[in-house]
Amino acid sequence: DAGITQSPRHKVTETGTPVTLRCHQTENHRYMYWYRQDPGHGLRLIHYSYGVKDTDKGEVSDGYSVSRSKTEDFLLTLESATSSQTSVYFCAISETSQPQHFGDGTRLSIL
Amino acid sequence: AQKITQTQPGMFVQEKEAVTLDCTYDTSDPSYGLFWYKQPSSGEMIFLIYQGSYDQQNATEGRYSLNFQKARKSANLVISASQLGDSAMYFCAMREGNGNNRLAFGKGNQVVVIP
Numbered sequence: 001d002a003g004i005t006q007s008p009r010h011k012v013t014e015t016g017t018p019v020t021l022r023c024h025q026t027e028n029h030r031y032m033y034w035y036r037q038d039p040g041h042g043l044r045l046i047h048y049s050y051g052v053k054d055t056d057k058g059e060v061s062d063g064y065s066v067s068r069s070k071t072e073d074f075l076l077t078l079e080s081a082t083s084s085q086t087s088v089y090f091c092a093i094s095e096t097s098q099p100q101h102f103g104d105g106t107r108l109s110i111l
Numbered sequence: 112a113q114k115i116t117q118t119q120p121g122m123f124v125q126e127k128e129a130v131t132l133d134c135t136y137d138t139s140d141p142s143y144g145l146f147w148y149k150q151p152s153s154g155e156m157i158f159l160i161y162q163g164s165y166d167q168q169n170a171t172e173g174r175y176s177l178n179f180q181k182a183r184k185s186a187n188l189v190i191s192a193s194q195l196g197d198s199a200m201y202f203c204a205m206r207e208g209n210g211n212n213r214l215a216f217g218k219g220n221q222v223v224v225i226p
Contacts, residue, residue, distance in 0.1 A: 031212050042202060042218040043156075050211060058213070090156060094212055099146055102156035 003027045006091050006103040014111055019078040021106050023091030025071075031094045032074040034058075034066060036087040037105075043090065049074055081110045114138065115203050115217035123223050124193050131178070132188040132220045134203035142208030145186040147177070150219070151199040159201075162186055164208075193224045 003026035013019055023032060033048040035058075045058030047066040055066050063085060065077045078085055086109050092100040116135045124130040136145065147159040162170045162177045170177040178187040190197055200221050204214040 033213075040218065043204075043216040045213060045215075048211070048213060056211070088154070092156075096212060097144075099158045099161055100212075100214060101158060102148075104155050
């Protein structure tokens with residue numbers, strides 16, 4: 001087990017509400033990532049972080065923001081959730097040139 | 112442009128037989144890495160095997176091996192002696208050598224092992 005905890009594991013919310021997902025690691029890895037997984041699309045990168053307060057956009061970043069104020073925590077925020085953001089969200093961590101290891105995922109439903 | 116292509120339809124394989132999952136990739140970077148992940152029905156993503164672009168030999172990890180054909184830009188996963196627990200989605204991914212450690216994933220191959 002790679003020491004990654006995602007919370008919450010399941011969430012149902014309404015359109016227009018803010019939502020924050022948390023990823024917590026105990027491995028002290030430099031890199032952290034947020035992906036979403038949708039049928040027919042595989043995993044798509046939303047945002048990633050390469051250090052404390054160092055983040056960058058992935059391929060599907062619109063409507064999402066992230067923050068990393070300490071090494072172990074990477075937060076993903078949906079400022080105003082939309083139904084198109086209903087998905088399974090995965091956090092991953094890695095060290096330089098090492099494989100990424102994934103959390104167990106968060107199932108988010110926006111009604 | 113899609114960087115990782117996995118186009119096989121869902122596959123059924125007999126228990127104890129071998130199965131090959133196709134993956135082709137597209138990059139102009141001479142330094143890259145290729146990864147395979149397994150996602151069982153329970154949903155977690157499990158790292159299986161890694162191949163670096165400069166590795167001289169094909170990677171192996173237990174029953175998993177990677178058939179790396181650099182000139183053809185393919186990195187097929189071979190699972191030998193299939194077990195019922197191998198039933199899952201399998202994802203191929205590529206990391207390019209630009210230093211940011213990002214992965215691009217394919218859309219996955221579904222494998223069902225039948226007894």
